Amino acid sequence: AQSVTQPDIHITVSEGASLELRCNYSYGATPYLFWYVQSPGQGLQLLLKYFSGDTLVQGIKGFEAEFKRSQSSFNLRKPSVHWSDAAEYFCAVAPQDSWGKLQFGAGTQVVVTP
Amino acid sequence: GAGVSQSPSNKVTEKGKDVELRCDPISGHTALYWYRQSLGQGLEFLIYFQGNSAPDKSGLPSDRFSAERTGGSVSTLTIQRTQQEDSAVYLCASRKTSGGPYNEQFFGPGTRLTVL
Secondary structure, three states: OOEEEOOOOEEEEEOOOOEEEOOEEEOOOOOEEEEEEEOOOOOEEEEEEEOOOOOEEEOHHHOEEEEEHHHOEEEEEEOOOOHHHOEEEEEEEEOOOOOOOOEEOOOEEEEEEO | OOOOEEEOOEEEEOOOOOEEEEEEOOOOOOEEEEEEEEOOOEEEEEEEEEOOOOOEOOOOOOOOEEEEEOOOOOEEEEEOOOOHHHOEEEEEEEEOOOOOOOOOOEEOOOEEEEEO
16 A cells, blocks of 8 residues: 655754654655645645655755655755754655645654753 | 635534635645645545646545535635544645646645534
């Protein structure tokens, strides 16, 4: 069955430390891949997306993600976390024939400590 | 320009009542999506509209759910005979489809539905 897995429900990180959020997918063909962020009281905002080409993708707010076909993974990283990065992060995929219908992972809640 | 707007922002209703949720997409965006975010199910796709084509209703959880999009713009999601399990945040997103595959979906702030 097609699925998107975010193994970590909750991550706590110190301000200034690095952050990596994991995402794995299971699809017949490589889907289009996205990371969204949802801050408290805010709507979903796109951080970055991958369709093809360079497997290291740069996004907004200093985030990047790396696509690894062999591992069916699309992990999100940030070298140095700011307190404002506390939010819930969702990995999402859209199969190439799905007309953009997103399937979301369960989300990872990120808490940033001083 | 204006983003995706949704109304009402909050809706409390009694079990068995019908509710209507409204979405105003970004002007010029021909694709419109409804999603639901609930504690038990996470974020899930409900329905997709593209221009004047027949909508993709494959994500609707039951026949109590329906949606329409008038004039290729505003959309209304209707839930009939609401149940407590319908309590969730209903999100609308829109996207322009010209110019390349998978342009960004812009999400509205959502409508929080509580069924008592």
